[in-house]
Structures are given as C-alpha cells and as structure tokens.
Amino acid sequence: MRHSIALAVTEGMPIFDLAIPCHVFGADRPELPDDWYDLRVCAIGPESGRAGAPVATRSWFAAHTPYGADELVNADTVIVPASADVRGDPPGELIDALREAHGHGARIVSLCSGAFSLAATGLLDGRTAATHWMYAALFAERYPAVRLDPSVLYVDHGDILTGAGSTACIDVCLHLVREDYGSEAANTLARQLVAPAHRPGGQAQYIETPLPERTDDSLAPLLHWATEHLAEPLTLADLARRAHTSPRTLARRFHAATGTTPLRWLQGQRIARARALLEGGDLPVERIAE
Numbered sequence: 001m002r003h004s005i006a007l008a009v010t011e012g013m014p015i016f017d018l019a020i021p022c023h024v025f026g027a028d029r030p031e032l033p034d035d036w037y038d039l040r041v042c043a044i045g046p047e048s049g050r051a052g053a054p055v056a057t058r059s060w061f062a063a064h065t066p067y068g069a070d071e072l073v074n075a076d077t078v079i080v081p082a083s084a085d086v087r088g089d090p091p092g093e094l095i096d097a098l099r100e101a102h103g104h105g106a107r108i109v110s111l112c113s114g115a116f117s118l119a120a121t122g123l124l125d126g127r128t129a130a131t132h133w134m135y136a137a138l139f140a141e142r143y144p145a146v147r148l149d150p151s152v153l154y155v156d157h158g159d160i161l162t163g164a165g166s167t168a169c170i171d172v173c174l175h176l177v178r179e180d181y182g183s184e185a186a187n188t189l190a191r192q193l194v195a196p197a198h199r200p201g202g203q204a205q206y207i208e209t210p211l212p213e214r215t216d217d218s219l220a221p222l223l224h225w226a227t228e229h230l231a232e233p234l235t236l237a238d239l240a241r242r243a244h245t246s247p248r249t250l251a252r253r254f255h256a257a258t259g260t261t262p263l264r265w266l267q268g269q270r271i272a273r274a275r276a277l278l279e280g281g282d283l284p285v286e287r288i289a290e
Contacts, residue, residue: 002038003180006067006075006101009043010091012084015059017111017169021079024173024189032185041065042072044094058084069093073100077107077176080114082165086135090117098123102159111172112165119143123160130155132165151259153199170195183275198272219243219257223265230270236262 005025009018018041026039043055043065054062072078078101083090098121102108110118115131116139118124125145136150149155153171154163156179163172174197178186183197190197222243226234239262240247254262 002035003077004038004040004075005077005079006040006042006072007079008072008081008094008097009041009055009057009063009065010045010084010094011055012058014082014112015057015061016166017081017114018057018063020169021081021111021173024170024177024193029189031188033181037180040067040071040075042067042069044069044072044097045091069097072097073104073106075101075106077109080108080110080117082112082114082132083116086113086116086138090120095121105159107159107161109161109163109172109176111163111169115139115162116142118160118162119146124162127157127160128155129162130164131162134165171199174198178275183272198268219254226266227269227273230266230273234266 005021007018007021007025022039022041025037029036041063043053043063045055054064056062078098080094080098094117098108098118102121102123108118108123110129110131112132113135115124115129116135119129119139119142124143126147128147128149130149130152131139133150136148139146140148152164153168154161154175156175161172161176163169170193174186174190174193174195177189178197187197222239225242226239232238236247236251240250243250245253251262254260254265258265260268
C-alpha cells in the first residue's frame with residue numbers, strides 16, 4: 001500500500017511551501033519506487049466543507065481540491081506548510097485535525113512557520129523544534145513550553161518533524177524520502193532537484209552576521225579532502241594543518257561558513273556515508289564501521 005501524505009492548505013498560505021511538497025511527493029516519478037507516495041492536498045478551514053471550494057494563497061494563486069479534513073486525519077503523514085499569519089491564531093479546524101491525525105498514528109511535519117500551527121496543538125510541548133530563524137523570538141514568546149532551536153534545518157522526533165524556512169523545505173522533503181525509501185531514492189531525487197542530498201550545517205549560516213575577516217579563503221578544498229578521508233580519526237588539529245591555519249581560526253571560519261563545528265560536520269558526513277553504504281551496498285556492518 002502506498003504511503004499517503006496529506007498537505008494541509010489554509011487561506012493565505014505562501015505558495016512556495018505548497019509547491020515544494022507537491023513537486024517532491026506528487027509528481028510522476030517512474031525512476032523511483034513503484035509504491036511512491038499518494039499525495040492529497042487537503043483544504044482546511046471554514047470553507048473546507050464545500051468540495052472543490054478554492055482556497056486563496058498569498059501569491060494570487062488559488063488551490064482547488066476535493067479533499068478536506070476527512071482525508072487529512074486518515075493520512076500516514078500530514079504536512080503543515082507555513083502559516084498565513086504567525087501573529088494570529090491558526091484555524092481551529094486545522095488544530096483539531098492535526099490532533100486527531102496524530103492520535104491515529106500519523107507523522108506530523110511542519111514547514112517554516114507551520115511550526116506555529118503545530119505548537120498550538122500542544123503536541124510540541126516539551127520537545128525541541130525548528131522554524132524559520134526570523135520568527136524565533138516570536139515563537140519562543142508564544143510557545144515557551146517548546147524548546148526552539150533556531151540554528152538547525154529540521155528536528156525529527158519520529159512522530160513529529162519540524163523544519164526551518166524557505167529552501168529548508170527541500171531538506172525536509174528529502175529527509176522524509178530517505179526515511180521512507182532509503183538513501184538511493186533520496187539521492188536520485190536530489191540530483192533531479194539539483195539540490196544536495198544532505199546539506200551540512202544549519203540555518204545559522206543564513207542569519208545576518210558580520211562578514212569574516214577574510215572572505216577569499218574557500219573551505220571547499222578542505223571539505224573535499226575531508227570527505228575522502230572519513231575513515232581516518234581526523235582531529236581539529238589535523239584539519240587545521242591541512243588548511244594551513246590554526247585550530248582556533250579554522251573553527252571560527254568553519255562555523256561562519258557552515259553554521260556548525262568541524263567535528264560535528266565530520267560526524268554528519270560519516271553517518272551519511274555509513275547510511276548510504278548500509279542501504280545501497282553489500283558490505284557487512286563490521287566493514288562499514290571501520
């Protein structure tokens with residue numbers, strides 16, 4: 001049976017957060033598994049009871065769909081795109097539907113400021129969550145029971161996943177594909193999207209900060225070299241020697257460029273490489289662990 005995804009559409013939502021999931025999960029993809037997702041766009045709100053009623057978006061587009069809350073609450077995964085107004089209350093119909101869907105065992109995913117709607121359900125209380133860094137202060141003020149991490153691209157708790165803003169929607173969607181169909185499918189899709197299968201760093205790299213003192217020194221050669229030596233026990237000192245700089249300077253430059261530390265980036269690369277080998281190769285676990 002195909003994995004069903006319900007994409008919640010509410011009045012005034014941004015079109016970008018609607019388009020990305022539709023393109024990833026709803027397009028015909030013969031090169032990917034035959035049991036690819038069954039995507040349904042579900043209108044949620046006062047007008048959702050009328051089949052086919054148009055739902056106006058923020059960008060002069062209207063979504064016409066025969067699906068509503070009934071399909072949403074019975075889906076395997078529910079995706080909540082960005083909210084129309086982060087300072088207002090989300091539609092009560094959406095809150096009720098998300099709670100019911102989660103109660104049925106659905107995986108709930110929020111994109112960008114959709115975390116505001118998800119937080120309003122109470123399902124994020126006591127959990128770590130992500131949203132667009134621009135809304136971090138407002139989110140923390142409105143939902144103090146949620147541990148917000150404004151530096152990451154997404155946070156996955158298994159049953160609930162929250163993502164950062166804008167192009168992080170692509171990262172979240174690829175992560176879902178990787179979880180559901182494996183690294184090979186995610187990598188194939190990433191190539192079609194002309195996007196990295198796994199993006200290092202977090203959204204902290206996009207927050208406005210003073211430019212580093214030297215902007216002509218690219219870390220690309222170091223990152224390329226490091227990915228070719230993941231099996232070696234590399235230290236910060238090893239990386240600094242390779243980059244012909246001090247460990248302290250490298251750490252500062254690395255964080256400014258990627259939003260994370262060199263060793264944390266290395267760990268992420270090793271995990272991604274091991275995962276790809278486990279899912280797409282015949283090497284034994286013991287050999288991969290080396």
